[in-house]
Amino acid sequence: MLKLVLLRHGQSEWNLENRFTGWTDVDLSEEGVKQAKHAGELLKKEGYSFDIGFTSLLKRSIKTLHYVLEEMDLLWIPEEKSWRLNERFYGALQGLNKEETIAKYGAEQVHKWRRDPHEHPPAVDRKDPRFPGNDPRYKGLTERELPLTENLSETMERVLPFWTETIMQAVRNHKKAIICAHGNSLRALIQYIDHLTDEEVTMLDIPLGIPWVYELDEDFNRIRHYYLE
Numbered sequence: 001m002l003k004l005v006l007l008r009h010g011q012s013e014w015n016l017e018n019r020f021t022g023w024t025d026v027d028l029s030e031e032g033v034k035q036a037k038h039a040g041e042l043l044k045k046e047g048y049s050f051d052i053g054f055t056s057l058l059k060r061s062i063k064t065l066h067y068v069l070e071e072m073d074l075l076w077i078p079e080e081k082s083w084r085l086n087e088r089f090y091g092a093l094q095g096l097n098k099e100e101t102i103a104k105y106g107a108e109q110v111h112k113w114r115r116d117p118h119e120h121p122p123a124v125d126r127k128d129p130r131f132p133g134n135d136p137r138y139k140g141l142t143e144r145e146l147p148l149t150e151n152l153s154e155t156m157e158r159v160l161p162f163w164t165e166t167i168m169q170a171v172r173n174h175k176k177a178i179i180c181a182h183g184n185s186l187r188a189l190i191q192y193i194d195h196l197t198d199e200e201v202t203m204l205d206i207p208l209g210i211p212w213v214y215e216l217d218e219d220f221n222r223i224r225h226y227y228l229e
């Protein structure tokens, strides 16, 4: 049996302010730091250990992983960061307050932007400071990979190569892995692993900072999954 721990980062400053975040690199809130440390304590208490950590290029996930590993005295293990695990790029919604956006565009439209796997949020243009093309951390990305907006199925498309080529390989080689990422990059991954329909993934919400254990067979089919709380 293969085992994998998925973890959405702890509460960020913009989760706290209820703002669309996407690729904006906001820090953890005080509560987020507590959640991350607690996740680490829990994993340690339950006897977990890791050989490798995977995370995004965004500090709320990187720091969550580090707080977890620090609690477990595992800060020394290798970690691999990839833009492919970043949060969904929320386009021109990034920075807006979610309640105010509902007041302006209506709950139905905002729900579609947030949860319909095929709906694109309004795009940014290349001159917008939110466009990631001028950020040095994304300098290796092709023009096509640099998003102006992204729906969940596009998020899945860019998460999957990292899953199949990197994470699955590590797990197959019996590396105990933790993936610390984001609400929507993890939803995309779960839709793929669990063969969820679009309707099912619409209902899936992943809580902040709570380790989610996946037990898989050798062909990466889910045997069972559960949260550690």
Ligand SMILES: O=C(O)[C@H](O)COP(=O)(O)O
Pocket: 019, 020, 021, 022, 087, 088, 090, 114, 182, 183, 184
């Ligand atoms: O990017 C964001 O705003 C959040 O991390 C995820 O938001 P959502 O639950 O609205 O998709």
